[in-house]
Amino acid sequence: MTARAAPAPLPPATTVGLLGWLRQNLFSSRGNGAVTVVLAVVLVWFVFNLGSWVFVEADWTVIISRAPLYIVGLYPYEGYWRLCICLLLISVLLGMAWRAWPNAARRFAFGFGAVMLFVGVFPHEMAPDHRALLLLNLPLIGLGYLLTPRPADASPGRLEAMAGSALSPALERVAIFSTPRRKVIAVFVALVLTMILILGIAGVPGLDPVNPQDLGGLMINLLLAFFGIVCSLPIGIGLALGRRSSLPILKVACVIFIEVIRGVPLITLLFMSRHILPLTFPEDLNIDRVYLAGITITIFSSAYMAENVRGGMAAVHPGQAEAARALGLRDWQNTLLITLPQGLRNIIPAIVGQFISLFKDTSLVYFIGMLDLVEMGRVSVQGNQEFIDNGREVYLFIALVFWVFCFSMSFISRRIEGALGVGRR
């Protein structure tokens, strides 16, 4: 084209200023205006009172002095460095996620780094080597970032722009998490190492086994929810495939399992795992309640996961299976290569939602005598004369911790959804 096209006309202004917005949305009629005013007064009054309590009256010393209990329970102090190493592993993974899904994980990685920085420099009692290990998270997020190659469709990040073109061949060489398989292996290795570090191995110096009873606080909520979800994914997929299968016995068995588990509250399952199931064990078999809780939560979660997976697979367009058959793929190949991957992608938001509710549900393990974050909060208040009046501070803190985790999860899930193009054909 030689002639330059006339500039496209601009869209009409959509904003009519703050006043216009207010008039349109909050004061569109006399009744609306009244409701707005009343609600605004209530809101200001509420926020003011809460704020003055939080910043003036409340006494937060209980949180600071009991922080380790809330975070890691009765985990032995000599093993704290092992938990710090676990955090470092998580940092590397976060850096990897930041690079692979910049929109989804960047703020998450920043937030994690900010928390580590805050705790690392906060003026409270903490061993200098623990502080150093916490601060080491910041460079390790960067390391994870650099170990992952830039996605083909992303523009160079600020880090690379600073490093300049001289460094980019070197950067390419260190980017070892290049294929999906390697990323999965990295995640898997990190998970296994985390378990080993947290629980310890008998006979390895420095890695003394930790009494499972001592696991507690936020750590046990996160561990149970995370391993519950991770382990329930393959089980749930198996159950969903069984439910879709044409073998009647397999199908009925899967349906019964799923419906029975979904029909029973988690707290009942926990009770049975603790008090009824052991009746069927041989006498000398003594499984710790932490593992029983883990297994129970996994089973509970699998039933829901199975229904999610089934729904996700049912939502795959029937034309996909027809195309697969027309190409000569067998039914099982169609299921594994076409329907299941698309079904799983469909349910990423549902899986995160399930993780969030499972994470909150893990606070029920107090029922079989475990000291999770909520129970630890209760004990720290009621078991100590000094803090007997600080229940409000403690429970507000606990609520905030749960909220921060759940909110960041749903945030990251919405972004990953966008990055993977869920709902796009």
Add this chain to the structure above:
Amino acid sequence: MAETNGVQAAVDIPADKAEILARPLEERDDIVVCENVHKWFGDFCAVRDVSMRVKRGEVVVIFGPSGSGKSTFIRMINRLEEHQQGRIVIDGIEMTNDVRNLDAIRREVGMVFQQFNLFPHITVLGNITLAPQRVRHLPRSEAEALAMRLLERVGIPEQAQKYPAELSGGQQQRVAIARALAMQPQIMLFDEPTSALDPEMIKEVLDAMRELAATGMTMLCVTHEMGFAREVADRMAFFDEGALVELGPPDQIFNNPQEDRTKLFLDQIL
């Protein structure tokens, strides 16, 4: 590779088949034989008593009003629908419930759908190499080389690493053609391949089909692109209410239809 009409064939044609393709149409063997085929959905008879023989290398265009059983008919040829009465024989293989027969027939027959039905979670290259690797057990490098050759044929080799959603409709449909050809079929089925496309993309898909027809591929196309039919079809089949009403060369269909229903329908759409 065999050559027909001076155009390099899209798929490998065995020497004996190539020899048959060199003969004039009426002296070739029947690659598709349908005898008195019926299909019901519940009580509703979607295809009734259709008999049709298609020669190797022949192009048959199928047309007719919506709901007349065109899709159901061609979907029976690769067993996406099961025929309930009558007989279907594909390149000498009888269509039965025997899995081995079905596998053999699906290897012979490729299909292109109205809605493309590309696999959205794998790249264009992955879409094309999947079945050759999993069904024909080609090594990956060979499958990829084949895929690139086919993408070049349909004119979009530069899109190999993209995902289907990143392509235009016309490009997606050309990928779907390449994907079907990668299984080296002897017969290609098209079910309204251009109906979901914007007008400016129809031509690029029809061009790819035209070129395929010139290589001696046997094709059954459901389409209402009458210009394409006039130019490419050896015969045209008019379906109405599940029955094959008229079957003849384009010249007869367009200029001298033997059945009133054919004439009526053509008057409506032309």
